[in-house]
């Protein structure tokens with residue numbers, strides 16, 4: 194009963210969320226790859242300092258949607274975006290938006306860990322060096338704090354100058370998260386961050402995600418429904434490029450409003 198009231202309250206908030214509580218405001222977003230429409234008129238408000246999961250079968254548009262939140266689709270030829278994505282009351286698709294500043298405010302981590310073939314330390318301070326920071330003390334402090342926040346410090350503090358490629362897959366993924374965190378982003382986008390990892394590393398990353406929302410807004414794509422249920426506050430279910438249902442996570446997995454959601458969460462299609 195309590196749960197029900199808690200979830201119906203959250204649900205109401207998603208639609209009528211106060212502007213200062215919204216991290217990403219997606220308005221009537223439609224995306225085409227050439228002739229093919231990959232996203233159909235999606236509107237959703239993603240709350241600040243919470244974890245929002247995007248789920249749905251392979252090819253439904255999860256990666257396409259999350260990539261719109263830092264304009265990673267810009268480089269794809271034939272890609273056209275209509276509608277708007279507001280972050281901090283500005284439409285990031287406005288022609289005057291500075292996309293490299295945007296990408297430091299909105300960090301992204303992909304399925305396969307992609308550390309640079311340099312040391313652990315240089316991976317973490319990479320973005321800071323690009324921003325022109327070179328003072329050793331500043332870099333050291335920021336590297337340590339990013340590695341601590343990514344729950345990796347204790348494992349790497351004695352091997353900061355070894356190659357990042359000597360780390361395990363799970364450590365590499367936390368290193369990539371530290372690299373994004375070092376830039377103090379507002380939002381972290383995680384596109385299937387654990388699907389290349391073993392169960393123990395997956396658990397470590399899920400625990401990490403739980404702590405990250407104190408500081409950041411997290412959006413995570415996962416094809417693993419248990420993972421969405423474990424880590425997220427609200428869940429969006431996408432199907433064939435459409436947002437079918439967007440609700441409090443408990444609600445979506447226990448009392449879905451839409452039949453398509455129910456069919457998906459009960460495993461009737463992949």
Ligand SMILES: Nc1ncnc2c1ncn2[C@@H]1O[C@H](COP(=O)(O)OP(=O)(O)O)[C@@H](O)[C@H]1O
Pocket residue numbers: 226229231249250251252253254255256257258269
């Ligand atoms: N670069 C691209 N060019 C053309 N079509 C694409 C491209 N990327 C994705 N698509 C298509 O858009 C749809 C959504 O893909 P995607 O967002 O990758 O799905 P998901 O991440 O949910 O598996 C799919 O039909 C896919 O084939």
Ligand SMILES: [Mg+2]
Pocket residue numbers: 255256257
């Ligand atoms: Mg994908």
